[in-house]
Amino acid sequence: MKRKILSLAAIFAVLGLGAAFWAYRTFIAGPAIPKGLADYTVEIPAQSSFEDVVGLLLEQKLLEDEAAFRLLAEQMNYKKDPMRSGRYELQPGWNMLQAIRHLRGGAQKPVQVVLSTARLAEEVAGRAAAYLEADSLAFAYAMQNPALLQELGFTPETLMSLFIPNTYELYWNTSPKGFLERMKMEHDKFWGREGRLQAAQALGLSTAEVYTLASIVERETLVKAEKPRMAGVYLNRLRIGMPLQADPTAVFARRDFSASRVTDYHTKFDDPYNTYMYPGLPPGPISMASISSIDAVLKAEKHNFLYFCAKGDGSGLHAFASSLAAHNRNAAIYRQNLRARGLR
Template identity: 65%
Template sequence: MKAIHTITGASALLLFILGLFIYFKFVGAPAVPRGLEDYYVQIPTNSTFEEVMDILEKKGVLKDRKMFILLAERMKYKRGSMRAGRYELQPGWSLIEMIRHLRGGTQAPVDVILTNERLPENVAAKAARFIEPDSVDILGLFQDEAYLRSIGYTSETLMSLFIPNTYEFYWNTSPKAFVERMIKEHDAFWEKENRLKKAEALGMTPQEVYTLASIVEKETLVNNEKPRMAGVYLNRLRTGMRLQADPTAVFARRDFDTPRVTHYHTKFDSPYNTYLYTGLPPGPISMASISSIDAVLNAEKHDYIFFCAKGDGSGLHAFAKTLPAHNDNVAEYKRNLQKRGLR
């Protein structure tokens, strides 16, 4: 009787040891390689369980599909819908830890960086680099006039929605969710620092302020010069003078790489060409930086209505109140170019 108890005890111990071996070999062993700092998997929307396993295999974190299926069933992961998203997998995680994380749906966000995109298609392409929808789907929404009207925009004014910044999104954000987030960020931006009241004081809408800011953005790279530049354009608008802004003529021609503005640009018939049409163009000619938007809202009050580049390599402009003074500045500009061997 004692021998039977000894054999039974030995068998139990053997089974226990075997169980520990199986656990540490197949279940508790690290599935995610150690030593990795940033390890992410992306689960597309509407993925099946089989597709999730394929993704994990390609990432090198799934070696035993049968064990994964067994654990997933016991953890009720296989029965539920696969949660789309971008997930960070910690180095050294076991299959159990990995399944628990994927089942929980806790995503790792991505940063979408919007800076100086010129056209809606550029914004769509930039966003598509960071979130799941491709640029075609995003641009399709940008070009849906009925949808744009429902949110208070047109295809011409849409660019005024985008405020340059770094935005945190979930990878599986839809095109509409992307736009809705941009609306929220846009509204929050305009509610700060009395921007709406300042726009109203100028007799302009936020879209009009943004449109003018986009011109200022392309006219000068010097931030502390922007308020003076904005003041020139506001003076022209008030007096009914054409803006005659070179960047609008370049935009009208879509000749963005031109080194110099010529009659090819300024004579081109387009509502965006402020050499031919009075007032603001139909919409922004690019994204406007926050510094340019605030430059319009806080424009210098002065009597300047002319300006031209100094041509001395500083990137600065010479401003004038009269045409003769402006002509003198133009002559100085040409002399500076000659001195630098550029003319």
């Protein structure tokens, strides 16, 4: 009898060792994440179930042994619905234990959200949606939410001044509200650096007004070096109550962004954004303004110029003038240069 007990004990010991070896080889020693794939990121949407996650991993060929994954996930309590959402990057050659720990732990791989050049808030919504989980409608809805805008300290007209063009690192599952809150934090940090807030106050302008003027400068010239001079022209006009008469504002009023020339169709259109029709700054920015344009307004060149006109020589530069007579001469040179280049 004793011999039988010892034999059974030996058999169970061997079976136990075998099971332990199998578990070690399957869950720890053997790679669960295959090598040689082009992409190792998996995006798990909000409210995903465990079955959804398994389906995603299989679809992207990130799972070699589905049965083993299910078994270990059960043991590691990684089957609670809904699953942890986010964008995760697995590593080739990881074992099953490492893969599940990573997904369960929520250590997301951030995405780089690039914001630049947009004219309208709905364009920003589209840009954000291209990088983050929520769709453009969800972002647009958040940007039109009066309570949220009030909480952030903006209006529908000034909202564009919230966005400082840059590349931002965010988590893929950042909500539209979370996105706007992050932009507010970045906005406040930007204005708190390099004496920008104090410079705006010295000009007698709010940060939104500086941004609005910067958006006009942004659309007037592509030459960074002449932005401070151009900003000085507009500040001079504001100072003496002269209409800004900025072509980009008339184009914005018409939403005619493909226009190659500004005509009466634009300048005579009755709209608060048309600075040919209404004095002072428009109600808000006419586009996203680059940092160089914002700083150009804050560090505007001090001069007596009230006018500027494109040179028309292909340089992209402008000729500046203090009097209407000088401006008219510059305009004549502009037309002459166009004719010389066969453009008129």
